[in-house]
Amino acid sequence: MNRKDDIIVVQGNQTLTGKVSVSGAKNSALKLIAASILANDVCTIQNVPNISDIDIMCQVLESLGAKVDRKDHTLVIDSSFINSVEASYKLVSQMRASIAVLGPLVSRFGEAKVAMPGGCQIGARKIDMHLMGLRQLGVKFDVNFGYLNATVPSKLRGANIRLDFASVGATENILMASVCAEGRTIIDNAAREPEIVDLCNFLNEIGCSIHGAGTSVIEIEGVDVNSLHGCTYKTCGDRIEAGTYIVGGAATGGPLTVEGIDPDYLKTAIRKLRDMGVDVKIDKDSITVSRDATKPLRTVQVQTLPHPGFPTDLQAQFMLLACLAEGTSIITENVFENRFMFAAEIMRMGANISLQEHHAVVKGPVKLQGAPVSSTDLRAGASLVLAGIMAEGTTTVTEVGHIDRGYEDFVDKLCRLGAEIERKNPKK
Numbered sequence: 001m002n003r004k005d006d007i008i009v010v011q012g013n014q015t016l017t018g019k020v021s022v023s024g025a026k027n028s029a030l031k032l033i034a035a036s037i038l039a040n041d042v043c044t045i046q047n048v049p050n051i052s053d054i055d056i057m058c059q060v061l062e063s064l065g066a067k068v069d070r071k072d073h074t075l076v077i078d079s080s081f082i083n084s085v086e087a088s089y090k091l092v093s094q095m096r097a098s099i100a101v102l103g104p105l106v107s108r109f110g111e112a113k114v115a116m117p118g119g120c121q122i123g124a125r126k127i128d129m130h131l132m133g134l135r136q137l138g139v140k141f142d143v144n145f146g147y148l149n150a151t152v153p154s155k156l157r158g159a160n161i162r163l164d165f166a167s168v169g170a171t172e173n174i175l176m177a178s179v180c181a182e183g184r185t186i187i188d189n190a191a192r193e194p195e196i197v198d199l200c201n202f203l204n205e206i207g208c209s210i211h212g213a214g215t216s217v218i219e220i221e222g223v224d225v226n227s228l229h230g231c232t233y234k235t236c237g238d239r240i241e242a243g244t245y246i247v248g249g250a251a252t253g254g255p256l257t258v259e260g261i262d263p264d265y266l267k268t269a270i271r272k273l274r275d276m277g278v279d280v281k282i283d284k285d286s287i288t289v290s291r292d293a294t295k296p297l298r299t300v301q302v303q304t305l306p307h308p309g310f311p312t313d314l315q316a317q318f319m320l321l322a323c324l325a326e327g328t329s330i331i332t333e334n335v336f337e338n339r340f341m342f343a344a345e346i347m348r349m350g351a352n353i354s355l356q357e358h359h360a361v362v363k364g365p366v367k368l369q370g371a372p373v374s375s376t377d378l379r380a381g382a383s384l385v386l387a388g389i390m391a392e393g394t395t396t397v398t399e400v401g402h403i404d405r406g407y408e409d410f411v412d413k414l415c416r417l418g419a420e421i422e423r424k425n426p427k428k
């Protein structure tokens with residue numbers, strides 16, 4: 001994996017049909033790995049996706065001194081060997097989510113040194129709310145030579161923390177910093193994503209005391225750091241991976257079933273699919289989509305918002321679907337500024353999209369045409385491969401390392417669903 005120069009060559013006019021199992025959630029597993037720092041013991045994390053972002057988080061833990069053993073989809077992390085509190089620039093610059101070690105490090109060791117994450121292609125992605133929350137718990141910060149140095153001059157004390165925006169990363173860092181603070185912490189306007197619930201369940205398994213996960217108010221009762229212990233925990237299914245295949249099925253007709261996902265995680269997206277004329281059947285842990293692909297879809301209005309709103313990580317996929325709808329659809333991005341890189345690429349395949357600040361106006365239906373395109377980020381990359389599957393002719397997707405960050409066996413899974421796709425290295 002992560003062969004940088006690889007390309008994905010996609011033959012068009014294909015139908016995706018059959019069953020696909022989703023892997024464990026990337027955005028959950030990454031934080032569970034970070035949270036295992038707190039245990040000072042052995043944590044076994046199951047259903048961990050085999051993707052390059054997880055490779056990097058494992059390297060971050062190893063660089064701190066933890067022993068990490070990875071077999072198939074199970075990670076065994078022994079954090080009792082940790083002897084460093086520094087997350088290097090080399091690792092943090094490869095993956096912003098490395099910042100998630102900040103909370104657990106200050107909680108367990110009273111200090112941390114983490115390279116400042118830079119901006120990224122999908123907007124400024126600041127960490128001011130992470131720092132504001134941790135400061136209220138008693139953490140002091142200074143920035144030297146590109147590193148954020150965190151210290152705890154006296155001790156961490158519980159606090160009432162209100163977030164201006166329900167940030168996923170800030171909620172997670174504050175959670176992990178507060179679990180061993182003296183007294184009670186309340187996070188108001190906390191993020192409600194399923195991955196936050198997964199993290200809280202994991203933290204409770206290792207001995208923390210957290211209530212209200214999945215609601216806007218999370219209460220954390222501080223416990224003694226020495227009372228925490230290891231556990232065995234299974235990561236929840238990846239709702240964004242599931243949503244990506246569902247869009248593939250909806251676009252090409254299906255029937256396509258995704259398994260290993262709680263349909264509740266995708267309520268808003270499912271509602272939008274039904275509004276567009278897609279037949280969606282829900283089971284306990286699977287979702288099936290189908291439709292008559294000879295007819296256009298209905299238009300859609302999508303506004304990305306924190307969960308349970310429409311997920312920004314499915315915005316590009318739905319922009320693709322909107323290209324198949326008869327009339328004008330509007331896609332509004334509220335979570336990240338500058339997250340419309342996909343639009344520029346898909347326009348090269350014939351899409352009719354105009355961008356007006358944080359709105360994309362999509363006119364359809366269009367028959368997309370195969371073209372050489374570049375995968376500008378993780379979700380855009382996956383959506384371009386789907387675009388290639390429904391287009392006329394051949395599409396070549398470059399920069400596929402972005403896709404490897406978040407989709408396990410993307411090409412193989414799509415081939416098993418009937419796509420004609422090949423990953424190759426043009427230099428060989």
Ligand code: UD1
Nearest residue numbers: 027097124125126127128129130167168169170313335336
């Ligand atoms: C996480 C997910 C990402 C998803 C996003 C929103 C991981 C590894 N990534 O990212 O896939 O798209 O949630 O669901 O879990 N912000 C600030 N200050 C802060 C923190 C955030 O201004 O201190 C802003 C960001 O710039 C962004 C918005 O808030 O515009 C949302 O960010 P956040 O919810 O924190 O997303 P991440 O945790 O970075």
